[in-house]
Amino acid sequence: MTAARPPHDPDDDRLADADEDRPEHGPHRAPRTDESPTQRHTRQMSELLQETRVAAVGVQVLLGFLLSVPFSATLDDLQRTAYVVAVMAAMAATALLLAPSILHRALLHRGQAVWLVRTGSRLLLAGAAATSVALTASALLVGDRVLDGWVQYLPAAWTAAWVLVLWAVLPSLRSARLSAPD
Template structure:
């Protein structure tokens, strides 16, 4: 008996939803993932480049020990964030032509999600450092916490809510 669901052809290897094979789906998902990574990479590379220059400014020597520690942690976070967000490109290059695109997409997606979490922590640390240096007011931790909540809402809560709300069961 023929399946009447939209997008289902009854052919082996075809999935419900879009009329595409597993390989076609992996190709599409890879293209979408790389576009997302490009956006995140741009931001993290600019931030990381800026962070690398701070240590060479006269102001760095005037930072308190706590602020210098926050700076060093932020630089390391920027480096590992860059690694996670560039990882999908390296993964693709090293496995290209090996007929493992669906698996590569899964791993690249995991690296990208890890990179976004690390970017959240890097941005938080950067903001904390900048606000601590710019002002000595006691509201800095609250302001940073508010921005972190905003990032969480924009980057995770709304997407996960949308996924939950609009994914067909």
């Protein structure tokens, strides 16, 4: 016996058609000519899920180390604050980065590929933002624990600067260049 096909969602067609006019489908990023919109969204969903799986593992490892800190060290006020911020951000990042996979599994075969790709991309970016907070707070915790004076803030500043440049400035510059007229 074959499973009944879910009802077709007309919003998927509207969203798929609207995708063709989006900048990522301009001359610099033409859609693959051999794939249909459905195939493209399936590929994009697969790529998104792979990206979130990689990112989620890293955040979960960070969270695991953070969870062991209170059992091996006494923390002062700044360290305690940095620790709590790092743990909360890592937990939020874990939830945000796992959400696309959960949503995909929950809505599998329901005709929601366009929505899943869009929502999953936003969740991935939000997870990256939470990860940046967790990394910076973790670096502050380490810096305050092992360094003295103003130097204790360098690991956090260094981490925040790299995250900002690689995750925000570089993509923004590239996007601006791609959007600029020839």
